[in-house]
Amino acid sequence: MRTLCFAVVLILPASAFAQSPRLELTVGAVVDGASSAGVTRAELVDPAGNPFTLFEAKHRTTWAPGLEGRVSWRVTERWAVGVTGSWSRPDFETRISGDVEGADPVTAALGMDRFAVELGVERRFGTSTKWQPFAGLAAGWLRELADDRALADSGVAAHVGGGLKYRVREGRPGWLGHIALRAEARLTLRCGGITLGDAGHRWSPTVAAALVIAR
Amino acid sequence: MTRTALIATTLAGLAVFASAAHLEAYITLGATVGGRVVNLRWDRTVDYFVTNRDIADVTAPQLQGAIDRAFTSWAAVPRTSLGHQFVGFTGAEPVGGDGLTVIGFRSRPELDRTLAAASFEVDNVTGRILEVDIYFNSSQPWSVAAGGRAGSFDLESVGVHEVGHLLGLGHSGLGETELRADGGRRVVAKRAVMFPIAYPGGNIDDRTLEADDKAGITELYGTSDAIRNTGSLSGRVTLGGQGIFGAHITAVHTATGDIVGGFSLTSRGDFVISGLVPGLYIVRAEPLDDADIGSVFDDDAGVNLNFAPMFHDRLVAVPRGGTGPGIEIKVKAK
Structure with missing residues (x-):
């Protein structure tokens, strides 16, 4: 009986490996879309408690290219869990206008580095063709650093999205035995960081393209 | 005594x-x-x-x-x-x-x-x-x-x-x-x-x-915890390369809209604003209204009023427990 069980254990991984690799490494480029970051009004308060605006500042985060890496582990034929790490370099821009004393409008900006590490799950569809759709969601830690490193703050990042994976090569042994290209679109939510502090959250689109190797 | x-x-x-x-x-x-x-x-x-x-x-x-x-x-x-x-x-x-x-x-x-x-x-x-x-x-x-x-x-x-x-x-x-x-x-x-x-x-x-x-009050009576958890903003206000004494500097927190300010208090136009909540700030310089000089300075001699209000052209990061990079606000004559 012990011998039989041992044999089954040996056979099952071999069978699964033939269908789809368990471990995937993904490296690629990512583009974080621009997003509004709200409006700040520098305000006094009048005797009746109403605001008196000194000037208005509209904030946005510019679109930003970056890099992304991902390690995922297939836990069933259709479901995988993974860890994604990303870096991008957006600018935080503020358009200041409407000064009560007539100061010239100005766009003030600050460059920053944005890092995120997210843990997520992914659902794969249609495992039998070269084109494999997938959808997933993830959430994790956000870190933003001002250009001059004077300020750094953490927050939360999360995304939901989906895409297509195109299998270039499959079914061979070793890391280069399974190669795919992956394209993905996401809706990303960020809270905190240096641009928002505790003041709220923002959504932005994100697209990513990557090379996948697996075994 | x-x-x-x-x-x-x-x-x-x-x-x-x-x-x-x-x-x-x-x-x-x-x-x-x-x-x-x-x-x-x-x-x-x-x-x-x-x-x-x-x-x-x-x-x-x-x-x-x-x-x-x-x-x-x-x-x-x-x-x-x-x-x-x-x-x-x-x-x-x-x-x-x-x-x-x-x-x-x-x-x-x-x-x-x-x-x-x-x-x-x-x-x-x-x-x-x-x-x-x-x-x-x-x-x-x-x-x-x-x-x-x-x-x-x-x-x-x-x-x-x-x-x-x-x-x-x-x-x-x-x-x-x-x-x-x-x-x-x-x-x-x-x-x-x-x-x-x-x-x-x-x-x-x-x-x-x-x-x-x-x-x-945090600048005057802040504890060591305040020193660790608030920041400062510093720099100069200049006109044609010369420092401006007595300019008002306003710092507005981009996330909260809170306003805190200070004054340039040397002939070089140096200013420091302390006790700030860390974050990104909009910085603005303006002349003191001449009728208010007496409420701020003992002696109005040297207070420069001959410049136009102006925003600094970059956002300024105020760190937790430190001072942000020194900035220079280059104002223009009225």
């Missing part, structure tokens, strides 16, 4: 200034000791007396209650350490020379635009505060009603302002005023208890401290 009656500050209920004020800043009171300027701050618990004299609508115990609440408002600012202790009622007047810190009413009908005033006596060798006296002008109408009373100035609100002086804060410029028909001025809007002109009677908003007030 030489004593000097160094500073007297007043809070105007109706008008002090001759032209509109639009400034944003807190500033601390200073004394010149051994050729250098030191902040006026208490190095011990503030032991104070209250003059045992009632007026029409306010008893001495009610005044003491309002003052106690005013002290408590300042002491409640996070990450600060300052103590106060009511010693008792006294027959002493709130005037200098007796070594006692006394708070009370005085009838000053000739000062028809003055609600209250604080005066200091400072050891001009050590810079130590010897006493501070605060009087409330009993010629003005006062109220201690919980919700305020129309036509009467709220004693607690004015008390918060005067206790701010007692603790070492000068006047803030964070306010806007307009000319009245009688030649005085009234507040259009403001955002600091330490603004030198009070809200009209019946208003109780100045019982609550604003960001500018909190930054000022």
